Amino acid sequence: MKLTKTLTAAVFALGAALSAQAAEPLKIGLVLPMTGPFAAYGKQIEHGVKLYLERNGDTVAGRKVELIVKDDAPGTAGDVSKRLAQELVVKDNVDILAGFCLTPSAFAVAPLATEAKKPMIIMNAATSAITTKSNYIVRTSMTLPQITAPIATWAAKNGIKKVFTVVADYGPGHDAEGQFKKTFLAAGGEITGEVRVPVRNPDFAPYLQKVKDTKPDAVFIFVPAGEAGIGFMKGFQERGLAQAGIKVIATGDLLDEEVLDAIGDPALGVISSFHYSEAHKSPENLAYVAAYTKAYPKDRPNFMSAGGYDGMHLIAEVLKKTGGDASGDKFIEAAKGMKWTSPRGPVSIDPATRDIVQTVYIRKVTKVGGKLQNVEFDQVNEFKDPGKQ
Amino acid sequence: MTPAKLDLSPLRRAAAWRPAEYAFWLLPVAAFFLFPKSLALLSQIAITALFCLSLDLILGYAGIVSLGHAAFFGLGAYAAGLMAKYGWGDPLLGLAGAAVMAAAAGFLTSFLVLRGTDLTRLMVTLGVSMMLYEAANKLTDFTGGVDGLQGVDIQPVLGMFSFDLYGKTAYWYSVAILFVMFWLARRLVHSPFGLSLRGIRQNVGRMPAIGAPVNARLVAAYTIGAAYAGIAGALLTQTTQFVSLDVMAFSRSAELLLILVLGGTGSLYGALIGTMVFMAAHHFLSDINPQYWQFWLGAALVLIVLFARDGIMGLLRKLSTRARTSS
Numbered sequence: 218m219k220l221t222k223t224l225t226a227a228v229f230a231l232g233a234a235l236s237a238q239a240a241e242p243l244k245i246g247l248v249l250p251m252t253g254p255f256a257a258y259g260k261q262i263e264h265g266v267k268l269y270l271e272r273n274g275d276t277v278a279g280r281k282v283e284l285i286v287k288d289d290a291p292g293t294a295g296d297v298s299k300r301l302a303q304e305l306v307v308k309d310n311v312d313i314l315a316g317f318c319l320t321p322s323a324f325a326v327a328p329l330a331t332e333a334k335k336p337m338i339i340m341n342a343a344t345s346a347i348t349t350k351s352n353y354i355v356r357t358s359m360t361l362p363q364i365t366a367p368i369a370t371w372a373a374k375n376g377i378k379k380v381f382t383v384v385a386d387y388g389p390g391h392d393a394e395g396q397f398k399k400t401f402l403a404a405g406g407e408i409t410g411e412v413r414v415p416v417r418n419p420d421f422a423p424y425l426q427k428v429k430d431t432k433p434d435a436v437f438i439f440v441p442a443g444e445a446g447i448g449f450m451k452g453f454q455e456r457g458l459a460q461a462g463i464k465v466i467a468t469g470d471l472l473d474e475e476v477l478d479a480i481g482d483p484a485l486g487v488i489s490s491f492h493y494s495e496a497h498k499s500p501e502n503l504a505y506v507a508a509y510t511k512a513y514p515k516d517r518p519n520f521m522s523a524g525g526y527d528g529m530h531l532i533a534e535v536l537k538k539t540g541g542d543a544s545g546d547k548f549i550e551a552a553k554g555m556k557w558t559s560p561r562g563p564v565s566i567d568p569a570t571r572d573i574v575q576t577v578y579i580r581k582v583t584k585v586g587g588k589l590q591n592v593e594f595d596q597v598n599e600f601k602d603p604g605k606q
Numbered sequence: 607m608t609p610a611k612l613d614l615s616p617l618r619r620a621a622a623w624r625p626a627e628y629a630f631w632l633l634p635v636a637a638f639f640l641f642p643k644s645l646a647l648l649s650q651i652a653i654t655a656l657f658c659l660s661l662d663l664i665l666g667y668a669g670i671v672s673l674g675h676a677a678f679f680g681l682g683a684y685a686a687g688l689m690a691k692y693g694w695g696d697p698l699l700g701l702a703g704a705a706v707m708a709a710a711a712g713f714l715t716s717f718l719v720l721r722g723t724d725l726t727r728l729m730v731t732l733g734v735s736m737m738l739y740e741a742a743n744k745l746t747d748f749t750g751g752v753d754g755l756q757g758v759d760i761q762p763v764l765g766m767f768s769f770d771l772y773g774k775t776a777y778w779y780s781v782a783i784l785f786v787m788f789w790l791a792r793r794l795v796h797s798p799f800g801l802s803l804r805g806i807r808q809n810v811g812r813m814p815a816i817g818a819p820v821n822a823r824l825v826a827a828y829t830i831g832a833a834y835a836g837i838a839g840a841l842l843t844q845t846t847q848f849v850s851l852d853v854m855a856f857s858r859s860a861e862l863l864l865i866l867v868l869g870g871t872g873s874l875y876g877a878l879i880g881t882m883v884f885m886a887a888h889h890f891l892s893d894i895n896p897q898y899w900q901f902w903l904g905a906a907l908v909l910i911v912l913f914a915r916d917g918i919m920g921l922l923r924k925l926s927t928r929a930r931t932s933s
Contacts, residue, residue, distance in 0.1 A: 251896040260897075288896040294852035295754050296842055300646040307772055308643035321754040325848040332771050344753055387743055388752040416743075 243280040243543060245532065246305030247316040248326065250292030257475060258318045258521050259292070262340050264513050265525025266315075269533070272508055277533045278541035285309055292318050295325025302326040306333045312543035313338065315528055318521075320344040320388070327351040334545035336552070340528040341521055344392065345604025348572045353545050355552050355571045357531055357564075358524035359492045361389055362604035364468050365396040365439075367577040367597045368490035372435060372466055373404030379433040380406060380466070383424060383449070385440040386413035393439035393468060396603065401437075409433045419445060421452040428463065429456060435464040438471065443479075446471045450483040464488065469591060472582060474517035477589045484582045484589060492575050493520040493561040496590035505560035518560075527559045531566070563599075572602050621796035630875065634781045645773035647889055652780040653841045655881040656787055658865050659874060660834030665863075666872035667795055668827035669807030670719060673728045673859050674735030675835055678708040680854030682836025684742065687755045687849040695761040697779065697844050704840030705833045712832020716825045732856070739854040755849035769845065776845035783841060787834060791874055794830070803827055804872075868910060870917030879918050 247266065249259035263286060275282045287301040298317070305311045306329065314330060315338040317323040323342040327350035330337035339347060339356040345363075348354045372380065382397060384390035390413065398408055409431045412424050419440070428436055436458070440446055453465060469491020472484060495506055495518050505526070509518040516522075531552060536543060538551045553568035564575040577600045580591035637648055657679055664670045682704035689695070689703050718730050742749045749755055762768035767775040794800050802818045813820050843849050852858070869880015887906060891899035914921035 252892075252898075252900055256897075286896045288892045288899070291852060291855070291857065293752065293850060294855075295848040295850035296650070296846040296853075299846045299848060300650055303646040303771070303773060304644065307646070321752065321848075321850040321852070324754050324756055325846060325850065328847060329771070350756070388746060388750075391746060391751075 242283045244283045244311040245313045245315055246311035247286045248289050248298055248301050249316040250290045250318050251288035253290035255292040255318055261521035262525035265522035266529045268512055269526050269529035278536040280541050289322055293321050295321040298322035299325040302329050316340055317342045323347045336545055336548040338528045340524040345602055348570055353549055356573050357528040360602040360604055361392050362396040363602045364491055365393050366400045366603045368466050369397045369400035370404055371579045373401055373406045377434040379409045380435050380437050381409050381428045381433040382411040382437045384413055385416045387416050390439055397437050421449050425452050425456045429458055435466050438467045442470050442473055442476050447480045450480050454483040472591055474519040487582045490577055490579050492577055493523040494580055494591040494593055496592050501558055502560040523561050570605055574599055574601050645777040649773055649776045649780045649845050651885045652784045653838055655878045656784045657835055657838035658862055658877040658881045660831045661862055661866050662877040664828055664831035667803045668824055671724050671727050672731040674731035676854050676858035677735035677738045678712055678832040678835035679839035681711055682708045682839030683843045683849050683853040686840035686843040687758045690758045690760050695759050697760055697763050701837050701840050704836040708836020709829050709833035712829040716828040720821055720824055742851055742854055752851050758847045760844045760847055780841055868917055870919030873919045876917055876919035
């Protein structure tokens with residue numbers, strides 16, 4: 218009832234100023250895992266999108282935004298994501314496809330975006346090649362090489378000469394390992410050893426012993442956020458690797474705000490590179506975190522919600538530029554080169570690759586007011602995805 | 607010596623098509639006109655129905671329980687995907703390749719499956735599917751690993767009908783293959799071979815006494831079931847032009863078992879109706895509430911199992927006998 222009233226009010230208010238065509242609702246189909254193992258990711262992205270609309274009003278260039286959320290659980294099944302996206306296009310007539318938490322779902326839907334000529338906004342999936350799969354794709358999250366290379370560069374510059382790499386044995390793990398080695402070796406570092414551990418329930422004890430024996434300056438770790446990261450950090454503590462002078466360096470997804478509390482104090486001192494931290498010091502982020510905490514008091518804002526928030530920001534700004542036109546070619550043309558200040562810092566869309574260009578920060582886990590936070594202390598400005606070079 | 611005459615007329619009578627069956631097969635045609643915008647979902651229902659039919663052949667008829675049937679589905683999906691990627695994009699050829707691949711794997715693993723009883727079979731089938739899953743995960747260069755297999759380029763069906771955005775070709779193609787495979791399965795279960803499978807399920811000790819080679823029959827049934835699953839997997843690949851690692855996931859095997867039990871094991875229509883009901887319920891519930899739909903689906907399943915012991919088919923059968931006796 219309330220919705221109908223607001224809708225009627227909006228239509229009346231705009232009716233005078235705008236043409237009937239422009240007042241048509243803007244339908245955005247969000248394909249996200251809302252149940253299953255990645256439900257937390259889907260929820261965070263949805264929070265980000267909704268928070269943007271809450272803070273900036275849900276009417277964009279005279280068009281009322283209508284969100285249609287489809288659960289593509291488990292999030293790794295391309296066939297499910299593709300079917301849902303197809304339905305959104307054919308049945309719900311959406312103007313824009315958005316969401317896409319994991320790489321297989323983005324890969325599977327990409328040809329559909331091309332065929333239907335619909336803008337497709339990637340709000341998380343981080344494999345570098347995704348944006349090359351359709352000219353209608355724009356990404357507002359990050360790419361794996363983009364957040365991996367800076368930690369390698371930083372390590373080489375800051376007295377870390379020998380690194381042991383530990384990655385989960387699956388696609389993203391292999392990519393992280395490859396990028397880290399490439400950048401670190403080019404910067405003059407040395408890899409003392411590398412292991413790939415099973416994705417599910419790995420027992421880190423034997424690997425950690427091996428790490429300890431080779432006496433590196435640091436361990437580079439990449440495992441899926443959650444259980445595995447917690448297990449690694451606890452084992453690292455118990456086996457006294459920290460006392461042996463070995464540091465932990467990682468990409469920031471291991472230490473995202475959602476899991477940081479679960480890892481607890483063993484995470485203290487871990488250095489990572491990432492594009493978003495709740496503790497980022499900027500007026501934009503302060504306002505964003507305050508609004509987020511008010512809207513979702515049970516959750517902490519993290520990179521997923523930032524990806525959703527910025528994705529919605531991009532849609533809104535592009536539509537302002539095109540005067541409410543969301544047709545594929547016009548949308549993408551307008552999105553190219555778009556620049557804004559996000560809660561994470563300054564970002565822009567690379568006109569050549571349609572991928573995000575952003576500042577990547579080097580952070581250290583520190584206790585701030587009794588809460589574990591990734592406190593930023595160094596940064597690489599306007600960093601493009603090195604995976605496409 | 608005159609050969610012993612076997613009276614096969616009861617078999618033939620059981621195999622005859624009933625009016626209700628003709629009516630049932632009008633459903634896919636009606637669905638096309640009633641829900642022209644949901645063809646993507648309808649195609650996946652048809653594909654899952656074929657997959658479920660394959661499990662019904664081995665579980666419902668041969669009595670082999672499996673928690674790893676997605677292994678064959680996945681093998682078929684990858685076989686068709688890889689063939690298309692490397693230039694063999696003809697859909698029917700892809701189906702054939704997938705069937706051969708899955709059948710070969712089914713044949714080889716059937717000997718492991720034969721060695722145990724129900725519980726060990728659950729473990730063996732689960733183990734085989736986990737091994738294949740990890741292999742597909744490991745062979746990133748070949749399968750694409752977790753990122754999925756891309757570049758699956760499928761040619762038009764019969765060189766005439768290319769796959770379109772609205773999913774019309776995908777739908778008719780899936781339904782046609784489902785029908786043909788169903789028709790074959792129907793012939794099979796009403797054949798003496800099919801009867802011997804039922805005999806094995808009901809009393810394994812007696813069958814050798816009447817001269818039926820139990821192991822050979824089970825191997826054959828398991829191989830055929832695997833081939834069916836492979837074809838279903840290939841259909842999924844061809845209609846979505848993508849293969850994700852998830853095709854081999856345990857959750858797919860488990861869900862399939864659930865669907866079959868829901869529909870009713872040991873009846874081919876049970877597999878089809880179970881799939882239709884389950885996937886439709888899944889679709890509507892998750893559309894209404896994308897976050898907590900699993901609760902309602904779970905509740906519905908518990909109710910059905912409580913009040914319809916042999917699945918939906920069991921319920922239908924009970925209702926029809928009651929209607930007949932009262933009239």
